[in-house]
Amino acid sequence: MKTVSKVGVAHYSALPIRSGIAIQIKNDAIALFKVTSGEVFALEDRSPHPKGGVLSEGLVSGKFVYCPVYDWKISLEDGQVQAPDQGQVKTYEVSVENDKVYITI
Amino acid sequence: MAKEKLVMIGNGMAGVRAIEEIIKIDPNRYDITIFGKEPHPNYNRIQLSTVLQGDTTVEDIILNDWKWYEDNRIKLFTGEAIVEVDTKNKIVVSNNARQVSYDKLIFATGSSPFIVPVEGVDKQGITGFRDINDCETMIKYAEDHQNAVVIGGGLLGLEAAKGLKNLGMKVSVVHLMSHLMERQLDATAAEMLKQELQQQGINFLMEKQTVEILGDDHVTGLRFKDGSETEADLIVMAVGIVPNKELASNASIPVNRGIVVNDYMETEIEGIYAIGECAEHRGIAYGLVAPLYEQAKVLAKRMVGVETEPYEGSISGTQLKVAGIDLYSAGEIEGDGATKAIRVHNEFENVYKKVLIRDNKVVGSVLYGETAESTRLFRMLTQQEDVSQMTSLSILQPAGEAEESDVASMPDDELVCGCNGVTKGTIVEAIHAQNLTTVSEVGGCTNAGRSCGRCKPMISQILEHTLGDSFDGAAQKEAVCGCTTLSRDEVVAEIKEKGLTNIREVMNVLGWKNEEGCSKCRPALNYYLGMIYADYKDERESRLVNEKMHANIQKDGTYSVIPRMYGGVTSAEDLKKLADVATKYNVPLVKLTGGQRIGLYGIKKEDLTSIWEELDMPSGYAYGKTLRTVKTCVGQRFCRYGTQDSMGLGMELEKKFERLDTPHKFKMGVSACPRNCAESGIKDIGIVGIDGGWEIYVAGNGGTDLRAGDLLYTVKTKEEVIEVSSAFLQYYRETGNYLERTSKWVERLGLDHIKKVLEDKVACQGLIERLNKTLERYNEPWKEAIENDEIKDKYYSRYQADLVTN
Ligand code: SRM
Numbered sequence: 001m002k003t004v005s006k007v008g009v010a011h012y013s014a015l016p017i018r019s020g021i022a023i024q025i026k027n028d029a030i031a032l033f034k035v036t037s038g039e040v041f042a043l044e045d046r047s048p049h050p051k052g053g054v055l056s057e058g059l060v061s062g063k064f065v066y067c068p069v070y071d072w073k074i075s076l077e078d079g080q081v082q083a084p085d086q087g088q089v090k091t092y093e094v095s096v097e098n099d100k101v102y103i104t105i
Numbered sequence: 106m107a108k109e110k111l112v113m114i115g116n117g118m119a120g121v122r123a124i125e126e127i128i129k130i131d132p133n134r135y136d137i138t139i140f141g142k143e144p145h146p147n148y149n150r151i152q153l154s155t156v157l158q159g160d161t162t163v164e165d166i167i168l169n170d171w172k173w174y175e176d177n178r179i180k181l182f183t184g185e186a187i188v189e190v191d192t193k194n195k196i197v198v199s200n201n202a203r204q205v206s207y208d209k210l211i212f213a214t215g216s217s218p219f220i221v222p223v224e225g226v227d228k229q230g231i232t233g234f235r236d237i238n239d240c241e242t243m244i245k246y247a248e249d250h251q252n253a254v255v256i257g258g259g260l261l262g263l264e265a266a267k268g269l270k271n272l273g274m275k276v277s278v279v280h281l282m283s284h285l286m287e288r289q290l291d292a293t294a295a296e297m298l299k300q301e302l303q304q305q306g307i308n309f310l311m312e313k314q315t316v317e318i319l320g321d322d323h324v325t326g327l328r329f330k331d332g333s334e335t336e337a338d339l340i341v342m343a344v345g346i347v348p349n350k351e352l353a354s355n356a357s358i359p360v361n362r363g364i365v366v367n368d369y370m371e372t373e374i375e376g377i378y379a380i381g382e383c384a385e386h387r388g389i390a391y392g393l394v395a396p397l398y399e400q401a402k403v404l405a406k407r408m409v410g411v412e413t414e415p416y417e418g419s420i421s422g423t424q425l426k427v428a429g430i431d432l433y434s435a436g437e438i439e440g441d442g443a444t445k446a447i448r449v450h451n452e453f454e455n456v457y458k459k460v461l462i463r464d465n466k467v468v469g470s471v472l473y474g475e476t477a478e479s480t481r482l483f484r485m486l487t488q489q490e491d492v493s494q495m496t497s498l499s500i501l502q503p504a505g506e507a508e509e510s511d512v513a514s515m516p517d518d519e520l521v522c523g524c525n526g527v528t529k530g531t532i533v534e535a536i537h538a539q540n541l542t543t544v545s546e547v548g549g550c551t552n553a554g555r556s557c558g559r560c561k562p563m564i565s566q567i568l569e570h571t572l573g574d575s576f577d578g579a580a581q582k583e584a585v586c587g588c589t590t591l592s593r594d595e596v597v598a599e600i601k602e603k604g605l606t607n608i609r610e611v612m613n614v615l616g617w618k619n620e621e622g623c624s625k626c627r628p629a630l631n632y633y634l635g636m637i638y639a640d641y642k643d644e645r646e647s648r649l650v651n652e653k654m655h656a657n658i659q660k661d662g663t664y665s666v667i668p669r670m671y672g673g674v675t676s677a678e679d680l681k682k683l684a685d686v687a688t689k690y691n692v693p694l695v696k697l698t699g700g701q702r703i704g705l706y707g708i709k710k711e712d713l714t715s716i717w718e719e720l721d722m723p724s725g726y727a728y729g730k731t732l733r734t735v736k737t738c739v740g741q742r743f744c745r746y747g748t749q750d751s752m753g754l755g756m757e758l759e760k761k762f763e764r765l766d767t768p769h770k771f772k773m774g775v776s777a778c779p780r781n782c783a784e785s786g787i788k789d790i791g792i793v794g795i796d797g798g799w800e801i802y803v804a805g806n807g808g809t810d811l812r813a814g815d816l817l818y819t820v821k822t823k824e825e826v827i828e829v830s831s832a833f834l835q836y837y838r839e840t841g842n843y844l845e846r847t848s849k850w851v852e853r854l855g856l857d858h859i860k861k862v863l864e865d866k867v868a869c870q871g872l873i874e875r876l877n878k879t880l881e882r883y884n885e886p887w888k889e890a891i892e893n894d895e896i897k898d899k900y901y902s903r904y905q906a907d908l909v910t911n
C-alpha cells in the first residue's frame with residue numbers, strides 16, 4: 001500500500017514569483033513554482049524530454065514552464081507537454097496553510 | 106458488360122495502395138473484393154512503433170477507414186483469411202468457407218515475424234511485432250509484468266524495445282552480432298546508437314545466441330549458447346520477417362524466398378499478381394514501404410492497361426523512429442577497395458557522418474546525430490549524380506541554392522525535416538488541411554523545422570509551391586513569436602514611440618496573445634528594451650536559464666564555470682586557484698575551451714556561489730548573448746613575426762566590452778601578423794596587425810554557417826580600432842534581430858550600408874556615446890551573487906525538506 005504524506009516545504013511569502021525552486025524530499029526531486037496569480041504548483045523536477053534535465057530553472061509564463069534545456073512547453077497544472085511535443089510530467093498536490101506550503105507525496 | 110472481378114488477398118499497406126492507384130486511374134474498371142485476416146481496415150503499420158511508444162493511438166493510424174471502402178464500392182471481408190486458391194477454376198476460399206471467383210487476383214499478404222526455432226518457442230509470453238494485435242499484447246503485458254526481452258537489435262527490435270521501455274518495463278535487447286542494426290550502420294554509428302539507447306534505459310546483451318526459452322507454460326527466461334541466462338516475462342521476436350508465400354506455393358504459383366514476380370508484378374500464372382513484402386522481385390523481397398509504393402504504381406498501370414515503365418528495383422533509406430535519436434542510412438554501409446569515404450565524427454556533439462563514394466558517385470551514407478543532409482545525399486545516391494565537381498564540404502553541408510529549385514519534383518515521401526522525420530507529403534497535407542501559411546505554423550502542426558532549423562528554407566519553398574499565387578511573401582514577415590503578429594522592427598518602433606519601459610507594458614499595450622509571453626519573446630523583449638534604454642533594469646526572470654544563472658546548464662542539470670582569462674592570458678595565481686577549486690569540489694571535468702580559457706564542468710548549482718567566491722575571478726560569460734572571448738596570439742612581445750601588441754589590444758578590448766548585451770553572442774580575435782594565429786578571419790570582429798597598422802575584419806563566423814570575415818577598414822592606431830569596433834558593435838546592437846549573428850546581419854544589411862553609417866561622423870559619434878553609456882550599467886554578476894543573500898537564496902539554493910508524515 002502507498003502511504004501518502006504531506007510535507008511542509010517552504011514559506012509561501014518567501015517564494016519567488018515566476019522563478020522555480022528545487023526541492024529534495026528523500027529521493028523525490030521536486031520543482032516548486034509560484035506564478036504571477038499567486039498559485040503554487042509542484043512538478044517532478046525532470047524534463048519529459050528523452051534526454052532529461054531539470055525543470056526548476058525554466059522560464060515561467062502564466063501557468064506554463066518552458067523546459068530550460070530543450071524548450072518544451074509544459075503545463076504546471078497537469079504536467080501535460082504542449083503540442084507539438086508530447087509527454088507528461090508528474091505533478092504533486094500543493095496546499096497552503098498559514099503561510100506554509102505543503103506537498104503531498 | 107459485367108465488370109472484371111478483381112480479388113485481393115491481404116488488406117495491408119502495399120495492396121491497398123495499389124487499389125488506390127487503380128481507382129485513381131479508372132474507378133470503374135474492376136469489381137473489387139478484398140480479404141483481410143486482421144479485423145481492421147487498412148492502417149499505417151509503420152506507426153505501430155509510435156503507438157507502442159505511447160505517441161499515437163490505434164485510431165490515429167487508420168489509413169483508409171470503412172467509409173473509403175464503401176465510397177469506392179469495394180467489398181471488404183475483414184477478420185477472414187483466404188486458405189485456398191484454386192487457379193484452375195479461378196476461385197478463392199476463405200476460412201469461413203466463403204468462395205469468391207475472380208478474373209484477376211492479387212497476392213498482398215505481407216510477411217510474418219520470423220520465430221527463432223529454439224526449444225521452448227511454443228510457450229506463452231512470446232510475440233512478434235507486426236500488427237495491432239501484437240501491440241495490444243505488449244501493452245497488456247506491460248501492465249503487470251516487469252521484464253521484457255527483445256530478441257533482435259535491428260530496426261524493429263529497437264523500436265519495440267523503446268516502446269516497452271516507455272510502457273514501464275525493464276527491457277533487454279539480445280543481439281547476435283557485435284553491433285546493432287548491422288545492415289544499416291557501421292560499427293561507429295552503431296556504438297553511438299547503443300550508448301544513447303543505454304542512456305535511455307535499455308540494456309543490451311550483445312553477441313548472444315538464444316538456444317532455449319525457459320519456463321513451464323509461460324516463459325520465465327532465456328538461455329544463451331555461452332550458458333548464461335536472463336529473466337523474461339515477455340519475449341519479443343524481432344530477428345527478421347518471412348514473406349507469406351505458402352498460400353501461393355500451395356496453389357503451385359512459383360515461389361522462392363517470396364512469390365516470384367517480374368518487372369510488372371506478374372507471377373508466372375496469367376492474371377495473378379503479387380505485391381508488397383510477400384513478393385520477390387529480381388531476388389529481393391523488400392521490407393520498407395517506399396519500394397512497395399513504387400511497385401503499387403507499376404502494378405496499377407499494368408492492370409488498367411496504361412503503359413508503364415517496368416519496376417526495376419529500389420534503393421531506400423532507413424531511419425529509426427525513436428524519440429531523441431536521429432539516424433539515417435542508405436545504400437552501402439561498409440566500403441570496399443574501390444570506395445572512398447568522407448567521414449565526419451564530432452564526438453563532442455555526438456554527430457557522425459559517413460559518405461561512401463565510388464567512381465565519383467555517392468553509393469552509400471550513414472548519418473548519426475544529425476540527418477538534415479539525408480534528402481540531398483539520398484538524391485545524389487539514387488540519381489547517381491557526379492560529385493567530382495563538388496567539394497566534400499558541400500556534400501555534407503546543404504548548399505542552399507542547389508536545393509531550392511527542386512521542391513516541385515520532390516516526391517511526397519521524401520524526407521524534408523531530418524530532425525523530426527517529416528516528409529514533404531505530410532507538410533503539403535497539413536498546409537491544405539489546416540490552411541497554413543507560414544513556416545512557423547507548419548512547425549506547430551508537424552514539428553518540422555523546430556529542431557536544428559536547417560529545413561526551414563525548404564519548408565518555405567514547399568509553402569510557396571503548394572499555395573501558388575495565394576502565397577503571400579509578406580505573410581512571411583517574421584513575427585517575433587507566436588504571441589504577436591508584430592515583427593521585430595514594428596515592436597522596437599512601438600516601444601520607442603509609445604515610451605514603453607518594461608516587458609509587461611510592451612505585452613499589454615501591444616496586445617500580446619499570451620499574457621506573459623513565451624520563451625521566444627520574453628528574452629527578445631528584454632534585449633530590445635535594454636538596447637533602447639541605456640539605464641534599463643534587466644528582468645532576470647525573462648532570461649533563459651544560462652543567462653539567468655550566469656552559468657551554462659549541462660544536460661544533467663549541473664553547470665559549467667568559465668571565468669575570464671582576458672585575451673587568453675593567465676597567471677600562476679589564477680591557475681592555482683582553479684586547481685584548488687577543482688580539487689576541493691571534485692570537479693568532474695577541467696577543460697581548455699575553444700575560446701582560450703579554462704572551463705570547469707559538471708558543477709552543482711548549490712556550489713556555484715562558493716566556487717565563484719573562492720576563484721575570485723570575473724565571469725567569462727561563456728553562456729551569454731554578449732562578448733564571449735577575445736582570442737589573441739602572442740604577437741610582438743614574443744613572436745619573431747609579430748608586428749603589433751596583439752595580447753595588449755585583445756585584453757583591452759575584452760575589458761572594455763565585456764558584459765555588454767548583444768543580439769547574439771559576439772566573438773573577437775586579435776592576431777599580430779597576417780599568419781593570423783588567433784583566427785581573426787572567423788570572428789564577429791577580427792583584427793590583424795600589419796606593419797604600421799591594423800586590419801579590421803567583421804562578420805566572420807566559425808560556427809554553424811562557416812563564413813570568412815569581410816575587411817571593413819585598415820587603420821593606423823589601436824585607438825581607431827577601439828572606435829571602429831565600438832561603433833560597429835553598437836550599430837549591430839541597434840539593428841540586429843535578437844539571435845542574429847553578425848554574419849547574417851551583415852548579409853542582410855549589406856557591408857556598404859554599414860560602412861556608410863560608420864563614415865558619417867555624427868552618426869558614428871552617437872553610436873559610440875550610446876555604447877559607452879550602456880556599458881556603465883553593468884555589474885559583475887558572480888560578485889553580485891556572492892554578496893547578495895537574496896540572489897543566492899533565490900537562484901542558487903536547493904531546499905532539503907524532511908519527510909514528516911502528517
Ligand atoms: C565550452 C566551448 C567548447 C569547448 O569546450 O571548447 C563551447 C561550448 C558550447 N557552445 Fe560553442 N563553445 C565554445 C567555443 C565555440 C567556438 C570557437 C570559438 O569561440 O572560437 C565556436 C565557433 C565560432 C563562432 O561562434 O563563430 C562555437 C560555436 C557555437 C555555436 C554556433 C554559433 C553560430 O552562430 O553558428 C553554438 C550554438 C548557439 O550559440 O546557438 C554554440 C553553443 C555552445 C553551448 C553554449 C551550447 C549550450 O547552449 O549549452 C556549449 C556550452 C557547453 C557547456 O556546457 O558549458 N557554440 N563555440 C567553447 C567555449 C569558449 C569560451 O571559452 O567561451
Ligand SMILES: Cc1cc2nc3c(=O)[nH]c(=O)nc-3n(C[C@H](O)[C@H](O)[C@H](O)COP(=O)(O)OP(=O)(O)OC[C@H]3O[C@@H](n4cnc5c(N)ncnc54)[C@H](O)[C@@H]3O)c2cc1C
Binds near residue numbers: 119154215234392426
Ligand atoms: C513495427 C513496424 C515498424 C515499421 N516501420 C517502418 C518504417 O519506419 N519505414 C518503412 O518503410 N517500413 C516500416 N515497416 C514495414 C512496413 O510496415 C511494411 O513494409 C508494409 O506494411 C508492408 O506492406 P504489405 O502490404 O506488403 O504487408 P502488410 O502491411 O503486412 O499487409 C499484409 C496484410 O495481409 C494480411 N494477410 C496475410 N495473409 C492473409 C490471408 N491468407 N488472407 C487474408 N489476409 C491475409 C495480413 O494480415 C496483413 O494485414 C514497419 C513495420 C512494422 C511492423
Ligand code: SF4
Binds near residue numbers: 747781783
Ligand atoms: S599571428 Fe603572427 S605574430 Fe601572432 S603568433 Fe602567429 S605568427 Fe606570431
Ligand code: FES
Binds near residue numbers: 522524554
Ligand atoms: S531538419 Fe532540423 S529541424 Fe528540420
